[in-house]
Amino acid sequence: MVSTLPVSLEDIRAAARRIAGRVVETPMVLSASLAEIAGVPVWLKLEHHQTTGSFKLRGATNAVLSLSPAERARGVVAASTGNHGRALAHAAKAQGAVATICMSRLVPENKVAEIRRLGADVRIVGRSQDEAQQEVDRLVREEGLMMIPPFDHPDVVAGQGTLGLEIADALPEVATVLVPLSGGGLAAGVAAAVKGVNPKTKVIGLSMERGAAMKASLDAGGPVQVEEMRSLADSLGGGIGLDNRVTFAMCRELLDGVVLLTETEIAAGMRHAYACEGEVVEGAGAVGIAALLAGKIRTGGPVVGILSGRNVDMEQHRRVINGEDVAFAEDTA
Ligand SMILES: *Cc1c(COP(=O)(O)O)cnc(C)c1O
Numbered sequence: 001m002v003s004t005l006p007v008s009l010e011d012i013r014a015a016a017r018r019i020a021g022r023v024v025e026t027p028m029v030l031s032a033s034l035a036e037i038a039g040v041p042v043w044l045k046l047e048h049h050q051t052t053g054s055f056k057l058r059g060a061t062n063a064v065l066s067l068s069p070a071e072r073a074r075g076v077v078a079a080s081t082g083n084h085g086r087a088l089a090h091a092a093k094a095q096g097a098v099a100t101i102c103m104s105r106l107v108p109e110n111k112v113a114e115i116r117r118l119g120a121d122v123r124i125v126g127r128s129q130d131e132a133q134q135e136v137d138r139l140v141r142e143e144g145l146m147m148i149p150p151f152d153h154p155d156v157v158a159g160q161g162t163l164g165l166e167i168a169d170a171l172p173e174v175a176t177v178l179v180p181l182s183g184g185g186l187a188a189g190v191a192a193a194v195k196g197v198n199p200k201t202k203v204i205g206l207s208m209e210r211g212a213a214m215k216a217s218l219d220a221g222g223p224v225q226v227e228e229m230r231s232l233a234d235s236l237g238g239g240i241g242l243d244n245r246v247t248f249a250m251c252r253e254l255l256d257g258v259v260l261l262t263e264t265e266i267a268a269g270m271r272h273a274y275a276c277e278g279e280v281v282e283g284a285g286a287v288g289i290a291a292l293l294a295g296k297i298r299t300g301g302p303v304v305g306i307l308s309g310r311n312v313d314m315e316q317h318r319r320v321i322n323g324e325d326v327a328f329a330e331d332t333a
Contacts, residue, residue: 009196012161054309056087062159084150089120151185164193175301181205184247191254232283
């Protein structure tokens with residue numbers, strides 16, 4: 001079954017060999033406080049300590065290294081304001097390639113500066129993410145740049161899957177893995193890896209209630225568009241692409257469920273990470289902890305929660321930790 005999917009365990013093992021030494025093998029630690037709440041051993045995979053602050057470096061690095069030398073020389077391109085943009089900028093620079101990252105004029109200056117600092121050529125175009133993507137398409141068409149998308153690409157999924165291999169190696173008896181879920185590159189890769197090693201392992205995707213595109217698509221039986229809303233888990237926003245080729249089919253086949261979290265629950269997850277585990281995580285990185293705290297996970301064996309990223313505005317983080325109202329947190333009806 002698994003071998004008919006676009007990305008196999010063998011692809012993920014090959015990705016792990018390719019990116020070895022170029023990404024951090026992140027630690028996995030026991031959480032006594034969460035184990036007490038969940039009644040089973042709970043491990044946290046500290047992937048927010050990855051270079052550039054998120055797991056996206058795994059997929060970007062594998063994708064850049066999988067290009068032929070001629071393709072790499074043409075340069076890579078993506079439209080991203082967030083963790084994929086950072087990761088691709090870093091991965092390209094590390095391989096001596098030029099990364100062009102397209103963003104709309106509405107992106108805050110600090111995000112632009114951060115991606116420039118990582119060595120990317122930033123192009124500011126248009127007034128929306130769609131217009132930025134049109135510029136990406138033009139650069140691919142007219143200048144021959146290689147597009148590396150944030151999730152819907154076999155080499156990206158295989159790279160994210162290396163995180164699952166590290167979990168399976170460290171804890172072969174893992175019963176349930178909790179994976180933050182947006183476009184599904186991380187969930188697809190991690191599920192293919194851990195289920196490839198042990199088919200009995202359950203993989204649960206976690207999204208915010210406000211605009212969970214993969215959940216809506218799985219329910220509808222095909223990719224659908226959802227309304228985008230602000231969320232503490234901003235890295236989980238955006239659609240899965242109506243022409244999705246890789247991640248929808250893999251998530252449909254491999255995920256054992258999707259759990260949705262409210263903004264209040266995500267805030268509690270971030271607070272717990274900080275106060276009890278000593279970790280600064282962004283909203284998207286806190287959804288696993290949030291689901292455990294909310295009692296939304298049922299499992300009889302050891303759980304691993306992936307803390308997927310740490311790139312949060314520190315002023316917003318401070319407000320969440322202090323329990324101050326985050327303006328949009330509860331304006332959901
Ligand atoms: C991108 C991202 C996700 C979601 O990954 P997908 O592959 O799009 O599902 C989760 N957490 C963080 C921190 C991210 O940057």
